[in-house]
Amino acid sequence: MAENLILESTNVHLRQTLFIDNQSAISIASNHGYHHGTQHINFRLHFIRNLIEEDKLEINYLDTKSMIADSLTKNNPYNKSINHLKIIFGNKGLSSKTE
Secondary structure, three states, X not given: OHHHHHHHHOOOOOOEEEEEOOHHHHHHHHOOOOOHHHHXXXXXXXXXXXXXXXXXXXXXXXXXXXXXXXXXXOOOOHHHHHXXXXXXXXXXXXXXXXX
């Protein structure tokens, strides 16, 4: 929180990177054309688009297999989860069944 206050008071804005594994979502967020199927998310979509235009947000594609956050939100195979958790938290006491 203190970091945000300092950045806001000095008018410094750091660009954040959002990694997405959905090509359609990237296309919708990056292109300003009318999308009939996205009427229900217009408010959120415009918020994201504004952040991109203001150079506060960058969207990059990352394939599904490389999405380490999925291990925190989805039921993945054990070894895949262990590998992702090692990346997130380091090797502190984590071992796979096959080791």
